[in-house]
Amino acid sequence: MKLVGEKGVRRILMTVAFSAISALLLITLFIINEGLPFIFRYGLKDFLLSSDWNPAAGKFGIFPMITASLWVTFGAMITGAPLGVAVAIFLSEYAPRPMMKVVKPTIELLAAIPSVVYGFIGVMVLAPFIRSYFGGPGLSLLAGSIILGIMILPTVISISIDSIMAVPRSYREGSLALGATTWQTIHMITIKASKSGIIASIILGLGRAVGETMAVIMVAGNSVNIPHSALDSVRTLTANIALEMSYATGMHRQALFATGVVLFVGIIILNSIASVALRKRTSKR
Amino acid sequence: MSTKFNIHNFNFYFNGSPVLKDLNLDVTSNEILGVIGPAGSGKTTFLRSLNRMNELEAGIRTEGEILMDGQNIYDPEVDVAGLRKRVGMVFAMPVPLPMSIYENVVYGPRLSGISSKSRLDELVEKSLKEAFIWDEVRDRLKLSGLRLSGGQQQRLCLARVLAMKPEVILLDEPCSGLDPISTAKIEDALTVLKKEYTIILVTNNTKQAARVADKTAFFLMGEMIEVGLTRQIFTAPAKKETHDYITGRFG
Amino acid sequence: MRINPRHTQKGAVIILGGATILVLLILAFIIIFILEKGLPVVNLQFLSSKPRDLGRAGGIFPTIIGTIILPVVALLIATPLGVFTSVYLSEYTKETTLTKVIRFGTDCLAGIPSIIFGLFGYIFFVITLQMGWSILAGSLTLAVMVLPTIIRTSEEAIRAVPKVYREVSFSLGASGWQTVKKVILPNALPGIVTGVMLSIGRSIGETAAVIFTAGSSLRIPTTAFDSVRTMAVHFYILAREGISQENAYGTAATLIIAVLIINLTAYWLMNRFIARRG
Numbered sequence: 001m002k003l004v005g006e007k008g009v010r011r012i013l014m015t016v017a018f019s020a021i022s023a024l025l026l027i028t029l030f031i032i033n034e035g036l037p038f039i040f041r042y043g044l045k046d047f048l049l050s051s052d053w054n055p056a057a058g059k060f061g062i063f064p065m066i067t068a069s070l071w072v073t074f075g076a077m078i079t080g081a082p083l084g085v086a087v088a089i090f091l092s093e094y095a096p097r098p099m100m101k102v103v104k105p106t107i108e109l110l111a112a113i114p115s116v117v118y119g120f121i122g123v124m125v126l127a128p129f130i131r132s133y134f135g136g137p138g139l140s141l142l143a144g145s146i147i148l149g150i151m152i153l154p155t156v157i158s159i160s161i162d163s164i165m166a167v168p169r170s171y172r173e174g175s176l177a178l179g180a181t182t183w184q185t186i187h188m189i190t191i192k193a194s195k196s197g198i199i200a201s202i203i204l205g206l207g208r209a210v211g212e213t214m215a216v217i218m219v220a221g222n223s224v225n226i227p228h229s230a231l232d233s234v235r236t237l238t239a240n241i242a243l244e245m246s247y248a249t250g251m252h253r254q255a256l257f258a259t260g261v262v263l264f265v266g267i268i269i270l271n272s273i274a275s276v277a278l279r280k281r282t283s284k285r
Numbered sequence: 286m287s288t289k290f291n292i293h294n295f296n297f298y299f300n301g302s303p304v305l306k307d308l309n310l311d312v313t314s315n316e317i318l319g320v321i322g323p324a325g326s327g328k329t330t331f332l333r334s335l336n337r338m339n340e341l342e343a344g345i346r347t348e349g350e351i352l353m354d355g356q357n358i359y360d361p362e363v364d365v366a367g368l369r370k371r372v373g374m375v376f377a378m379p380v381p382l383p384m385s386i387y388e389n390v391v392y393g394p395r396l397s398g399i400s401s402k403s404r405l406d407e408l409v410e411k412s413l414k415e416a417f418i419w420d421e422v423r424d425r426l427k428l429s430g431l432r433l434s435g436g437q438q439q440r441l442c443l444a445r446v447l448a449m450k451p452e453v454i455l456l457d458e459p460c461s462g463l464d465p466i467s468t469a470k471i472e473d474a475l476t477v478l479k480k481e482y483t484i485i486l487v488t489n490n491t492k493q494a495a496r497v498a499d500k501t502a503f504f505l506m507g508e509m510i511e512v513g514l515t516r517q518i519f520t521a522p523a524k525k526e527t528h529d530y531i532t533g534r535f536g
Numbered sequence: 537m538r539i540n541p542r543h544t545q546k547g548a549v550i551i552l553g554g555a556t557i558l559v560l561l562i563l564a565f566i567i568i569f570i571l572e573k574g575l576p577v578v579n580l581q582f583l584s585s586k587p588r589d590l591g592r593a594g595g596i597f598p599t600i601i602g603t604i605i606l607p608v609v610a611l612l613i614a615t616p617l618g619v620f621t622s623v624y625l626s627e628y629t630k631e632t633t634l635t636k637v638i639r640f641g642t643d644c645l646a647g648i649p650s651i652i653f654g655l656f657g658y659i660f661f662v663i664t665l666q667m668g669w670s671i672l673a674g675s676l677t678l679a680v681m682v683l684p685t686i687i688r689t690s691e692e693a694i695r696a697v698p699k700v701y702r703e704v705s706f707s708l709g710a711s712g713w714q715t716v717k718k719v720i721l722p723n724a725l726p727g728i729v730t731g732v733m734l735s736i737g738r739s740i741g742e743t744a745a746v747i748f749t750a751g752s753s754l755r756i757p758t759t760a761f762d763s764v765r766t767m768a769v770h771f772y773i774l775a776r777e778g779i780s781q782e783n784a785y786g787t788a789a790t791l792i793i794a795v796l797i798i799n800l801t802a803y804w805l806m807n808r809f810i811a812r813r814g
Contacts, residue, residue, distance in 0.1 A: 204647070242654070
């Protein structure tokens with residue numbers, strides 16, 4: 001039965017691991033290699049801070065898209081994070097265990113709904129609503145923020161619940177034994193103890209919001225401009241790549257890869273913050 | 286009486302600091318050697334050196350040699366998995382693998398390539414009988430090993446070791462968490478088993494060593510203070526430290 | 537002024553409970569909205585016939601094929617790669633700076649927007665390697681997209697297997713690989729399956745990375761170099777280009793039902809698995 005010995009297995013596993021990791025490394029290098037030279041040639045400052053995006057004329061300033069991405073992500077945080085954290089606290093502290101065991105996976109289903117479906121709901125329901133009650137084109141920064149806010153809920157709720165549940169029972173019991181109400185215990189003890197996990201959940205949710213493409217294309221309107229109000233139509237970094245990629249060549253294509261590099265760096269920064277926060281959580285335990 | 290292990294000038298270091306210092310000891314076949322000493326005296330490390338389980342940790346180093354039937358088990362040529370099949374081990378906490386009672390017992394034999402159903406059935410019955418647990422589980426061999434009581438789990442772990450037909454059985458405080466009845470059953474099993482196996486029993490319970498061990502070794506701060514016939518160690522120890530320990534002055 | 541703690545307590549329950557109900561209502565609304573408008577369109581005819589007139593009429597059969605084949609091929613590539621990589625990283629290497637860098641790298645890649653994978657797949661597989669818009673290019677892109685997630689979730693699952701099980705297995709004379717095969721992988725399985733299921737769900741719903749690598753042909757593919765259109769892409773095109781709202785709803789309803797079935801199956805499988813090991 002022994003086809004390969006223990007050393008053979010080790011060698012095979014090492015080869016597999018090596019190829020998987022080098023494939024991932026290859027992608028990273030490929031994107032950087034396509035994008036970084038462009039940034040140097042065009043100038044980092046012009047690329048990031050100029051508002052002139054006109055590929056036909058060789059103008060590649062992505063400042064409007066950066067602004068749009070930041071605003072949409074910020075909007076998603078305003079709408080999604082408080083709601084998500086509230087649900088997480090309710091489910092882990094007030095709801096009876098059986099209820100949580102049903103509701104948590106149900107909410108995780110939200111993550112499984114394809115993003116195009118969210119985009120579609122935004123187009124069919126949210127945008128007309130915004131148009132008729134607040135004015136503007138409807139497809140807007142506001143619509144994008146709300147849809148993304150909903151999309152980050154499962155991430156925020158799921159990870160927050162995990163960190164709240166990781167708070168030792170004895171902390172809670174100690175507080176309750178001193179006569180505190182459940183709510184006093186929650187906001188004085190539980191939230192404090194699980195703070196870094198909750199922050200990590202929000203940051204990871206924001207990572208998802210920054211990277212979301214199709215839903216944003218569908219609901220945010222896609223005009224290249226710096227938004228002056230929440231009702232303006234905007235184009236995010238991801239939308240910019242998706243909308244122009246199929247016909248971009250030469251400098252233009254490199255500019256899109258450079259946009260990818262900017263996104264990449266943004267995600268790495270967000271992830272680093274989240275992983276520091278999560279590590280804090282585990283070391284405290 | 287032949288000698289199973291000859292240990293010569295054996296030193297064990299963890300992250301550079303010595304855990305076992307200059308150990309010299311012979312272990313006789315078909316006897317129970319009791320190993321006693323306070324926590325941190327190196328007795329568990331000593332036990333885990335005999336089947337090289339210490340190597341699962343990073344940062345360890347050994348000096349000297351441990352001969353088993355005349356062959357140095359620290360020789361680079363030695364097949365470690367094969368050594369562990371000859372030297373079985375029962376841990377302090379009973380750890381049944383998360384599978385049925387039957388599968389727990391045949392885990393070792395299957396690794397050695399035994400696959401015949403009748404052979405395995407036979408081994409399961411024999412090993413469970415030798416571990417004094419057959420009557421309690423004979424009707425529910427398919428039950429998960431995790432469902433047994435602590436005492437039953439520990440005897441299952443003993444049966445699992447016996448099924449490998451080892452030459453040596455190492456026991457690391459096997460009764461530390463058990464009730465008196467389970468403890469008695471394990472001690473009964475050991476006194477029968479020593480006819481076929483060489484047994485080394487590390488225990489925190491000096492009375493247990495006094496009850497079952499033929500010889501007893503006393504460890505303190507990484508050194509073996511003395512070794513001798515159990516009766517002699519407990520009635521007329523040569524060293525003051527041994528006397529202090531067994532009369533309960535410390536530890 | 538001091539507010540009575542019992543009042544704040546009551547207020548907190550109302551607000552937090554209200555938030556929970558709101559989130560559940562949103563979820564219910566999305567699913568009911570799509571199903572209500574879409575289900576009347578869905579019937580056997582719709583599922584089994586080819587689209588006509590760019591999808592304005594007819595069914596969605598070829599897109600069902602596309603939706604099945606791309607994730608299946610992607611996962612067939614990514615699962616063994618990911619699981620074996622995590623086995624190697626957690627069981628066969630000592631914790632060093634290198635493994636930490638690798639872990640951080642996979643963490644970052646797991647969070648990279650799918651559009652970047654789409655961009656990479658388009659330039660690398662479709663154009664540079666001349667695969668064209670094809671099943672192969674689409675599956676490979678999806679495979680590299682989900683690989684970091686699979687490595688991550690598998691590694692977490694493997695690390696969660698109690699260390700004592702390894703010790704026991706080694707003490708019984710098992711080799712490293714025997715221990716992995718008999719003790720570690722079976723115990724890590726629920727976690728690994730969850731990771732794979734998550735990845736399947738993500739691949740099925742993925743649009744950005746697929747539309748630029750697998751294309752959007754409505755023909756039934758015959759070779760790995762044919763272009764296919766998935767349901768998600770079909771839905772996107774129908775909805776965005778205003779081709780047929782009716783069929784868009786129908787496609788979305790089918791997609792949501794498929795995703796729900798996969799998730800519920802995964803959940804059920806896992807519970808059964810955990811119960812059996814009890």
